[in-house]
Amino acid sequence: MPDIVILGSGNVASHFAKALKNAEINVKQIFGRNIRSVSALAKQINCSHTINITDIIQDADIYFFIMNDEANISICDKIKIKKDSILAHTAGSLSIEIFKNKTRNYGVFYPFQTFTKYVETDFSKVPICIEGSNHETYLELEKIAKRLNCPTFNIDASKREIVHLSGVFASNFMNHCVNIAEDILSENDISSDIIKPLLEQSFFKILNNNAADSQTGPAIRSDNLTIKKHKELIKNNKQYSQVYEVLTNSIKSKFKIK
Ligand SMILES: NC(=O)c1ccc[n+]([C@@H]2O[C@H](COP(=O)([O-])OP(=O)(O)OC[C@H]3O[C@@H](n4cnc5c(N)ncnc54)[C@H](OP(=O)(O)O)[C@@H]3O)[C@@H](O)[C@H]2O)c1
Structure with missing residues (x-):
């Protein structure tokens, strides 16, 4: 060696x-x-x-x-x-x-x-x-x-960049979203432990099936009243609002939801 x-x-x-x-x-x-x-x-x-x-x-x-x-x-x-x-x-x-x-x-x-x-x-x-x-x-x-x-x-280099990009979405962005969730909970005096079973089950579903079939939530259901309420709750935080908007639109567009 x-x-x-x-x-x-x-x-x-x-x-x-x-x-x-x-x-x-x-x-x-x-x-x-x-x-x-x-x-x-x-x-x-x-x-x-x-x-x-x-x-x-x-x-x-x-x-x-x-x-x-x-x-x-x-x-x-x-x-x-x-x-x-x-x-x-x-x-x-x-x-x-x-x-x-x-x-x-x-x-x-x-x-x-x-x-x-x-x-x-x-x-x-x-x-x-x-x-x-x-x-x-x-x-x-x-x-x-x-x-x-x-x-x-x-x-090779071009495929490695693609692998890296996929990792940024799957790990870095996902981690950042969980980080926002933790912050929102703690800002409202709720223990962030409450989110752990949800994370476990979300990963269980992705690992045992795939992300597309595992998607749930107001965006894919087109629950626009709930989306409006969520936006109201975070309206004073520009960063959370932007992330919420981008991801909601991305889910709607992926699943062709109006
Ligand atoms: N972390 C990951 O999950 C991950 C996964 C796959 C690949 N990578 C790749 O692995 C590499 C390292 O990432 P990392 O996460 O280990 O980074 P890191 O924890 O920030 O470590 C970087 C290291 O480089 C040293 N360093 C920075 N500038 C230097 C300089 N001018 N002279 C000498 N040493 C210097 C840092 O020293 P200090 O301690 O003084 O800052 C530190 O020891 C990157 O190319 C990254 O893309 C990272």
């Missing part, structure tokens, strides 16, 4: 580094800018760490860039590596080409899951979308994913 350097110590880097360690893959070093999180992660993985770009180990086999887009690009410009190392990032919508001036071996290892640092994640259930600048690089990245027991997908 290759020697690995991880750049970043945030949500994905933390989960990925621990999964590599559990699979007995050698993480040689963690690089980042925040000494506290970098050293804490390195301690858990039992590897070295640095916050200086010039101290990044130069002879690792694979470098995983797990920072935000800007940092991935700027650190890639500055890093010094041996000739045939592989550089890979984990981003949904960042081009593989950010690495092209550095090495001929580069790729993407995009884990299609939502990661939060301190929330447990079973990495073996995470689909990994892989792209490689050449077949050997693809196989090396696939080898890592397979060692972690992850399902793998050969996905």
Whole structure:
């Protein structure tokens, strides 16, 4: 198995580094800018760490860039590596080409899951979308994913963007809607726990059938009196009102409701 350097110590880097360690893959070093999180992660993985770009180990086999887009690009410009190392990032919508001036071996290892640092994640259930600048690089990245027991997908840049976009709708926007629901409940002194069985059942229905067949609510029923009441309740909050309007119209249009 290759020697690995991880750049970043945030949500994905933390989960990925621990999964590599559990699979007995050698993480040689963690690089980042925040000494506290970098050293804490390195301690858990039992590897070295640095916050200086010039101290990044130069002879690792694979470098995983797990920072935000800007940092991935700027650190890639500055890093010094041996000739045939592989550089890979984990981003949904960042081009593989950010690495092209550095090495001929580069790729993407995009884990299609939502990661939060301190929330447990079973990495073996995470689909990994892989792209490689050449077949050997693809196989090396696939080898890592397979060692972690992850399902793998050969996905090129344009398809990866689509996968990412679908994730934004399915996870990020859904999460934001639940966040609004929690805020509305708490603003009205109602425990947000009341919503948990509804969330469980909604996901049960989606996972066991599909979202289109699971849609309920005033928009699909065309209950315009209820919609009017809801709008009245949130009329002083422009943000809630806009989200309610957009999603109600989207459901009506999808199901051709007048
Ligand atoms: N989170 C997810 O659910 C998810 C899922 C799939 C893919 N991804 C992708 O994975 C990558 C990382 O996402 P994330 O959620 O793990 O982000 P994150 O938690 O915000 O972590 C980003 C890391 O990059 C570091 N960083 C930022 N700017 C830096 C710089 N100039 N120099 C050095 N280090 C720098 C941050 O340091 P600080 O701690 O100092 O901020 C942090 O350790 C992104 O490409 C994202 O698109 C994320």
